[in-house]
Amino acid sequence: MIILSKLTDIFEYLAKRHRLLPWLLAYVLLLPLPFVLAGLFNEYLIDLVNRICLFILLAVGLNIVKGFCGQVTVGHIGLYAIGAVTSAVLSLEPGGFGGALGFGWPVWLAIPTAVLVTAFAGLIIGLPSVRLQGAYLALATLGLGESVRIFIAVTPALGSSTGLMMIPAPSVGSFTLDSFTSYYYIVMTAALFGIYFSFSILRSATGRAFQAIREDTTAAAVNGINVIKYKLLAFVFSAVYAGLAGALFAHMPPGYLHHNNFTVIEMVTLLLMVVLGGIGNVWGGVIGAIVVAIAYDQTKDLVFYFMDRPIVIQPLVFGLSMVLLVMFMPRGIGGWIEDFQRNRRFIRRSEERLNGSTRNT
Amino acid sequence: MALLETLNLSKSFGGLQAIDNVSLRVDENSVHGLIGPNGSGKSTFFNLLTGVYQPDIGSHISFNNIDITNKPAHYIASQGLARTFQLLRLYGELSVLENVLVGYHPHTKYGPLAPLIMGAEVRRQDKLVKEEMMDLLEFIGLAEHAEIPAAELSGGQRRLLALGRAIAMKPKMLLLDEPGAGLSPVNVDNLMATILTLKERYNLTIVVVEHILKVVMATCDTISVLDHGQKISEGSPTFVKNDPAVVEAYLGREMADEDIRAAMNS
Numbered sequence: 001m002i003i004l005s006k007l008t009d010i011f012e013y014l015a016k017r018h019r020l021l022p023w024l025l026a027y028v029l030l031l032p033l034p035f036v037l038a039g040l041f042n043e044y045l046i047d048l049v050n051r052i053c054l055f056i057l058l059a060v061g062l063n064i065v066k067g068f069c070g071q072v073t074v075g076h077i078g079l080y081a082i083g084a085v086t087s088a089v090l091s092l093e094p095g096g097f098g099g100a101l102g103f104g105w106p107v108w109l110a111i112p113t114a115v116l117v118t119a120f121a122g123l124i125i126g127l128p129s130v131r132l133q134g135a136y137l138a139l140a141t142l143g144l145g146e147s148v149r150i151f152i153a154v155t156p157a158l159g160s161s162t163g164l165m166m167i168p169a170p171s172v173g174s175f176t177l178d179s180f181t182s183y184y185y186i187v188m189t190a191a192l193f194g195i196y197f198s199f200s201i202l203r204s205a206t207g208r209a210f211q212a213i214r215e216d217t218t219a220a221a222v223n224g225i226n227v228i229k230y231k232l233l234a235f236v237f238s239a240v241y242a243g244l245a246g247a248l249f250a251h252m253p254p255g256y257l258h259h260n261n262f263t264v265i266e267m268v269t270l271l272l273m274v275v276l277g278g279i280g281n282v283w284g285g286v287i288g289a290i291v292v293a294i295a296y297d298q299t300k301d302l303v304f305y306f307m308d309r310p311i312v313i314q315p316l317v318f319g320l321s322m323v324l325l326v327m328f329m330p331r332g333i334g335g336w337i338e339d340f341q342r343n344r345r346f347i348r349r350s351e352e353r354l355n356g357s358t359r360n361t
Numbered sequence: 362m363a364l365l366e367t368l369n370l371s372k373s374f375g376g377l378q379a380i381d382n383v384s385l386r387v388d389e390n391s392v393h394g395l396i397g398p399n400g401s402g403k404s405t406f407f408n409l410l411t412g413v414y415q416p417d418i419g420s421h422i423s424f425n426n427i428d429i430t431n432k433p434a435h436y437i438a439s440q441g442l443a444r445t446f447q448l449l450r451l452y453g454e455l456s457v458l459e460n461v462l463v464g465y466h467p468h469t470k471y472g473p474l475a476p477l478i479m480g481a482e483v484r485r486q487d488k489l490v491k492e493e494m495m496d497l498l499e500f501i502g503l504a505e506h507a508e509i510p511a512a513e514l515s516g517g518q519r520r521l522l523a524l525g526r527a528i529a530m531k532p533k534m535l536l537l538d539e540p541g542a543g544l545s546p547v548n549v550d551n552l553m554a555t556i557l558t559l560k561e562r563y564n565l566t567i568v569v570v571e572h573i574l575k576v577v578m579a580t581c582d583t584i585s586v587l588d589h590g591q592k593i594s595e596g597s598p599t600f601v602k603n604d605p606a607v608v609e610a611y612l613g614r615e616m617a618d619e620d621i622r623a624a625m626n627s
Contacts, residue, residue, distance in 0.1 A: 197477055204476035204483050205462070205469040208455070212463045215452035222411050222446075224438035224467030224530060233473055280454075345508065 008344065023196055030188055034181040046180040050252060052293040053187035054245045057194045059273040059289040060282060061241020064198060065126075067280035068207060069234035070214025072138045074267055075125045078145030079239045081262035082121045083246025085158050087114035088167045088257050091250075100164055101157040107170040107251055114250075115243040121148075122239020126232045146264065153259040163258035167250050178253050187248055194241055198282050201237065210234050214280075265315055269296055272322050278334020287333050364389040364534055364566050365410070365442075368421040372402075372409055372590075379405045380416075381590040387534070387583075392560070393568045394581035394598075398610065402590040403570045404447060407536050411444050412437045425533060439467040443532035447539045447570075449523045453512035457503055460511050460522055461494045464529030494529060500562075501525045501555065517548055521555070528559060535560075537569040541576060549573060553580055578602065586610070 014021035037045040062076045090110035092102035105113070128140035152158045169178035170186070177183050201207045209230045212220035221227050250257055269292060277288025299317060303310045325332070365387040372380040380402045387393045395403050408414040410422060412434035422430045429437050443464075452460050469486075476483050498504040501521050506514060511522055520540060527535055540556065541549040553576055560567055571577045577584060578598045586594040586601060588610040594601055601607055 200476040200480055200483075204487065205466060205471070206473040206476055208459055208463050209466060209473070211455055211459070212452050212466075215454060216450045218413055218434075219446065219450040219452070220463070221434035222413065222438055222444055223463050223526070224435050225463070226433070226435045230473070 004340070005344070023192065027189075027192060030192075031185075033188075034184045038181070043180055046184055047253075048294070048297055050180060050184055050187050051297075052290055053184075053191040054249050054252075055270070055273060055289040055293045056191040056286050057187075057241050057245035057248075058270055059277065059285040060191075060194050060198045061238040061245070062270060062274050063238075063277070063280065063282060063285040064201065064210070064241070065234040065238040066274060067285070068202060068210040068214065069231060070210075071126075071129050071231060071234060072134055073125065073129075073141040073235070073238075074138045074271070075141035075143075075145030075148075076238065076242055076270060077262050077264075077267040078148035079118050079122055079125065079242035080246040080249070080266075081148050081152060081259070083114045083118040083243030084250040084257055084261070085152055085164070085246075086117045086243075087111050087247035088164045088250040089158065090114065091168050092164065092166075093168075099156045100159055107168055111170075111244070111247040111251070114247040115240055118243025118246065119236050119239045122235045122237075122242070123232055125239070126235025129231045129235065130228050142264075142267075145267065149259050149262045152262070159257060159259070161259075163256060164250075165256055167255035167257065169251055169253060169255060178255075180253060183252055187252070190244060190248060194244070195282060195286060202282065206230075206233070211280075265318070268315075268318055268322065272318055272325070275322060275325050276329075276332050278332030278337070281332070281334025281337055283337055284332055284334025291333075362389050363387060364425055365568070366423050367410070368423075370406070370409060370420045370422060371417040372405055372414060372420075373417060378590050380409065383587070383590070383592050385585055385592065385595075387566060387568055389566055390564070391566060391582045392557075392580055393566075394577040394584040395568060395570045395587065396572075396574065396577055396584060396601075397587035400589075401587040403587055404538060405590075406587065407444055407538055407568075407570065410437075410536065411442060435467075438530060441531070441533035442536070443527040443530040443534070444536035445523045445527050445538055445540060447542060449519055451511040451519060451522060451526070454510055456508050457498065457511055457514065457522055458491065458494060458507040461497060461525050461529040462490065464526035465490055465494060465531075467530060497525055497529060501528075501559075516543060517552075520544065520552065524552075524556070524559070528563060531563070532565065534566040534568065537567060537571075539570055539572060541571060541573050549576055556580075 011022045011025070014025060033049065034046045037049065058076065058080060062073070065071050065073055087110045089101045090103045090105045090113055091107045092100060093104050094102040125141055125144050129137055132140055153160060158164070169176050169183070171177060177186060209220070209225045212223060212225055213227055213230055217227055249261070273288040273292040274285055275288070276292060277284035277286065296314075299314045302314055303312055305311070329335070331338075363386040367383060367385045370380055370383045370385075371378070383406065395406065397403055405414065409416050412429070412432055415431055416422070420430060421428070424437070424440055424442055427440055429440065429442075452463060455463070471479070471483055471486055495504060495507065498507055501524065503518060503521055503525065506518065511519065514522060524540065537556070541552055544552060556567065557580065559565065569577070569581065581598060583596065584598055584601045585592055586607050593610055594604045594607045596604070
């Protein structure tokens with residue numbers, strides 16, 4: 001706790017000097033991570049970190065629509081799929097393997113196009129939110145999200161059951177970013193920018209409008225907030241995050257996509273990240289993404305044998321932990337963070353008051 | 362000059378005629394009272410004016426010479442018509458300052474995408490607005506609680522915040538839905554004094570729904586009386602107080618009770 005407090009002190013001091021300094025420090029500290037991991041453990045861990053970065057993007061994006069704006073969406077993974085497949089298909093060479101579509105676009109053009117396409121898809125997934133709320137909205141978005149996956153699964157042009165293979169990696173000049181380590185710098189930068197922009201939104205009139213809609217939609221409308229516009233905007237913002245995460249996932253080594261990457265189980269995992277992180281708290285979502293992604297990775301091959309029959313228990317564990325979390329830790333890790341920040345504010349204010357009174361005497 | 366005018370305003374929920382052909386004029390810079398027994402349609406009337414409900418066909422509402430019939434709530438709000446709610450509807454998890462900042466929303470000078478592309482300008486604007494809103498909080502006496510969540514305020518402070526959030530919209534007209542509900546008589550007097558100072562300071566026209574007749578009689582220039590969705594009387598406080606129709610609809614039962622009590626005592 002004391003270490004955490006000191007660390008917060010350092011970051012707050014830097015933030016006072018210049019707003020971007022803490023972000024710069026975080027970036028610099030994260031630069032040597034793949035070499036540390038490769039040195040201490042193995043290459044595989046870098047791949048895990050890369051996937052964690054993508055999950056952070058997804059969780060932070062989902063947090064905008066679900067946490068800030070209070071719209072329960074379960075179709076987020078469908079947007080992720082749209083981003084991934086769009087970017088893959090655009091960048092694949094024409095006449096590729098297994099009848100897959102290909103346009104042969106440069107990767108750096110395919111990614112932003114995929115993000116735009118996903119943003120538009122986010123607008124469509126958000127449309128039910130104009131009329132529906134809560135569980136009904138969740139059902140509608142679940143249907144839309146899952147239909148994306150099924151569409152991919154039955155369309156040979158988009159990979160169908162074999163998946164899309166040999167998706168090209170991005171390159172800078174003549175250097176191709178096709179190793180875990182080189183790709184780390186792309187996804188890590190994207191994740192940091194994602195977190196930063198999420199804060200920019202939260203701390204503006206846009207973020208306050210989202211939160212007002214979450215807290216009381218009628219009051220928000222009467223306060224002059226165009227509820228429909230801002231709801232859809234929240235969906236589009238989160239879709240941009242999902243689209244970027246998806247596109248980066250497509251080009252990540254080994255450059256292979258399969259519709260199994262976009263199942264309801266993935267969606268539950270993503271929801272678990274946001275719920276564990278504490279709905280509406282950005283850093284909570286980031287920590288949730290890290291914890292759940294590691295847990296997911298470690299329990300993936302967890303198989304029990306019952307009367308010599310293998311039983312994969314991971315989906316059960318994740319579903320059950322979601323129920324327990326909502327029951328016993330409804331505010332998630334974000335609740336702890338908020339308590340921590342409030343205590344600090346309280347202590348600082350009492351100190352100021354104490355100092356003020358001694359100066360007066 | 363009439364700032365707000367309704368013509369044949371009606372609203373029915375299924376078979377229930379909640380508001381029945383109400384025509385009403387509210388003059389600029391006046392304090393207009395709206396009274397009536399429970400269920401007489403006062404809150405529904407406010408909901409119709411602010412676009413929370415859509416009125417029946419044939420109704421007409423104009424505000425500041427603009428037709429606002431069937432316009433969405435956020436548009437009406439941006440024209441300068443603010444309101445408070447009977448049950449306050451504060452943004453509980455947002456801080457006191459953030460609550461009034463949301464009220465300021467219609468006057469925000471940057472678009473919703475600006476935070477992503479011109480962060481510095483957004484922060485500069487927000488800083489100015491925050492200072493302005495802190496002045497407002499100072500004025501209503503909530504400045505020292507600016508950072509705490511609205512849900513943690515006391516009942517009286519919440520009523521003040523609801524008022525502050527409406528004032529932050531810089532409205533021309535303020536609709537107050539039972540501002541004194543649940544307050545002790547002393548607190549109600551203080552609140553009404555605050556409301557009148559705010560009226561002078563921000564040059565407001567006020568329509569107030571209130572059950573505490575003493576307050577309404579003392580502060581309003583004109584009073585309209587609703588009963589079963591119909592306007593049954595209108596005029597100065599003295600006129601309304603002595604109007605037989607009002608006495609029958611509103612005070613009638615109380616008077617009758619007194620008659621019975623008097624009869625039993627004799």
